[in-house]
Amino acid sequence: DADVTQTPRNRITKTGKRIMLECSQTKGHDRMYWYRQDPGLGLRLIYYSFDVKDINKGEISDGYSVSRQAQAKFSLSLESAIPNQTALYFCATSDITSGELFFGEGSRLTVL
Amino acid sequence: DAKTTQPNSMESNEEEPVHLPCNHSTISGTDYIHWYRQLPSQGPEYVIHGLTSNVNNRMASLAIAEDRKSSTLILHRATLRDAAVYYCILRDDGGGADGLTFGKGTHLIIQP
Numbered sequence: 001d002a003d004v005t006q007t008p009r010n011r012i013t014k015t016g017k018r019i020m021l022e023c024s025q026t027k028g029h030d031r032m033y034w035y036r037q038d039p040g041l042g043l044r045l046i047y048y049s050f051d052v053k054d055i056n057k058g059e060i061s062d063g064y065s066v067s068r069q070a071q072a073k074f075s076l077s078l079e080s081a082i083p084n085q086t087a088l089y090f091c092a093t094s095d096i097t098s099g100e101l102f103f104g105e106g107s108r109l110t111v112l
Numbered sequence: 113d114a115k116t117t118q119p120n121s122m123e124s125n126e127e128e129p130v131h132l133p134c135n136h137s138t139i140s141g142t143d144y145i146h147w148y149r150q151l152p153s154q155g156p157e158y159v160i161h162g163l164t165s166n167v168n169n170r171m172a173s174l175a176i177a178e179d180r181k182s183s184t185l186i187l188h189r190a191t192l193r194d195a196a197v198y199y200c201i202l203r204d205d206g207g208g209a210d211g212l213t214f215g216k217g218t219h220l221i222i223q224p
Contacts, residue, residue: 004155035214042199042214043156059213090155099144099203101212103155 003027006091006104014112019078021107023091031094032074033101034058034066036087043090049074081111116200121219124190132185132218134200139180144203146212147174147185149196156199156214159185195222 004025013019023032030051035043045058047066055066063085067075078085091104117135124130136145146161160167160174162183167174173186187194199217 040216042216045213092155099146099161099212100158101148101156103157106153106155 002105004091004093004102004104006089006107008107009105010108012110012112013081015082017081017111019081019109021076021089021091021109023074023076023104025072025074025091025093025102027093027095027102028071029093029095029102030071031096032068033092033094034064034074034076035090035092036060037090037106038087046076046089078109078111081109083111085109086111116202116215118198118200118215118218120216121221123221123223125223126192127189130187130190130194130220130222132187132198132200132220133182134184135182136200136202137181139202140204142204145174145176145180145183146201146203147172148199148201148212148214149194150199150217151193151196159198161203190220190222192222192224195220 007022033048034046036046037043044060046060046064047058049055049068052068065077089107092101094101144161144163147159148156149159150156160169160172162174162176175184197217197219199214201212203212
């Protein structure tokens with residue numbers, strides 16, 4: 001089983017719908033992240049969390065919200081999806097000692 | 113996080129060494145140099161990181177210039193499986209303070 005698991009892996013939805021992407025990890029890391037990747041571009045940070053009670057905005061947080069339900073779970077929500085939120089979304093965890101990031105396999109979201 | 117500059121793409125032949133350059137002229141004294149790679153249809157994975165001295169691991173070597181304004185990721189004997197986008201990233205103090213900022217990276221093409 002993967003250390004960082006994202007669900008769903010693929011989702012097609014319509015403009016205005018609420019969408020939740022879920023991430024769970026078995027690494028035991030306190031720090032978790034959500035990134036967005038658009039074709040031909042690098043990854044941009046949406047939100048990150050140092051622990052259950054700590055949530056921080058990243059570079060592109062507008063239009064997104066997150067929930068850290070437990071150390072192992074970090075969810076990303078799009079309250080009212082729009083077409084330009086069509087992208088590949090990655091969840092990651094971080095080892096506090098080395099700073100190494102561990103990524104999930106990604107969730108591909110299409111907003112029509 | 114300080115900015116890095118990488119070539120958009122590079123091409124190499126299978127079983128030959130590959131040297132991937134990265135410029136980071138505004139690096140600070142506490143910035144660690146991290147390298148990640150992203151294989152097709154996967155999330156990024158950690159390759160190597162260092163501060164001042166050259167580093168080696170099972171995947172690659174990292175050569176850091178004496179003034180630390182540039183570095184080179186070395187794949188000693190490229191295989192077709194090394195075809196990926198390689199990201200050079202600077203991270204302050206080597207810890208997990210926030211998410212790493214990923215640029216566009218270098219698309220490495222390996223010819224058989």
